[in-house]
Amino acid sequence: MAASDQIVEVVNSRIDKAIRDNAGSERLISVVLITLFVAGIVLILWGAYHEQWTFLVPGGMAEMALVFPVRQLVKMRADNMSLQVIPPMLRLAGTDDAKTLAMELIQRLIRQL
């Protein structure tokens, strides 16, 4: 195996590990998201059924708080896409020009995060 291929393998394994880590966090955030949503809905419906209108406040706040896990999930999906682009690109970078372009793309991705 050429030295360049070895480097690409090291980079790919690092990226694969990062994507795996993200998948675990993604599941956790999804659970929080679903819990918040269900809790909010239950509070609102329970409050409405029993005419306890004060329950609308925590219910509404729980629904509002959904914004944060949703934003986090969207960001993680975007990050994963950035990471997944790199391995095939590095494998295809045979010439010096292609390598420079690959490096440029990685720099661009860093700036975008």
Next chain:
Amino acid sequence: MADTKHVLEEVLRTLEAAGWQKPPTEASAEPRKSSTFVSTLPFVGVTIGILSFGAFAVLQSGLDPDAKTAIAKVRDDAKTAITKAQKDAEIAIAKAGGELKQAQIDLAFSRLAASQAEEETRRIAALLEESNQKVLKYVETSSGRESLEAAVVLARIGRASLKAGNYGKARDALDQSIRILDKLLSTKTKAVEPQQAQVLLDLATALLKSNELPNALIQATHSLALFRKLMDRHGEAEALALLGQINEARGEIHEAQTHLEQAREIHQGTGDWNKEVRTLHTQSELFRKAGQEARANELRERAAVIVQKHGAGAPQKPPQKH
């Protein structure tokens, strides 16, 4: 969660170490800004939160907008009627010198206006009672059936019923309030005692109106003791005046006069001339009933002097009737 930026920087460094060429950094490369939609989300969240709390506050107040408007209208009507009654009374007093008959007619009109005002006050009290019932329902859910808040709302209901002339209802609400306050006394003495003194006074008033004189006397005495303990001079004077009325109803004229005199002295001391005048009128009425016309007239004159001193236009309540 992996820090993507950190991972990419690590990748970049690894590739650089392996001899991969880094392109020259673009001068124009600007970091990407987050979209307007995402950056405005917290603002939208906060706005929705504030609106929810606003709605919550309205619900908590226990008054629907219709009831608020109705109360405001009735209050305005009552105010107009009271102002009219006062003006009529002033005219009547001014005329009293030479045209006594006309003055009596004017006074009759002013009494009519006052009774209209009284009727409207009752309507307000009924509306307040209804609103307070809603607040009670809320308080019982949020703070518990036997909380200080519930006791305060029950006392308000009792006071509103008292003003509306529903003495039975007033007694029930005030009794409930007292029971709760008694239970809370050992744990929240400082907060409970002033409430208890006032509720006992209101309960004694309701009992007096229902002609339950022995019980009224007990509650008023208890209230007086509490007000004295709390060094609340106004409350003490109110309790003494009520004891005067209760004793008068019991036929204990001498005791009634003693209590009324003590109440008057406190009102004089605190500078509450309006209540001092009212007490003087009650005392005068008592003397008149006892056949002591000279003493009654003397007290009336003293009341008139006080009114004159503070301005004839100032509000002056008529003597209390039982």
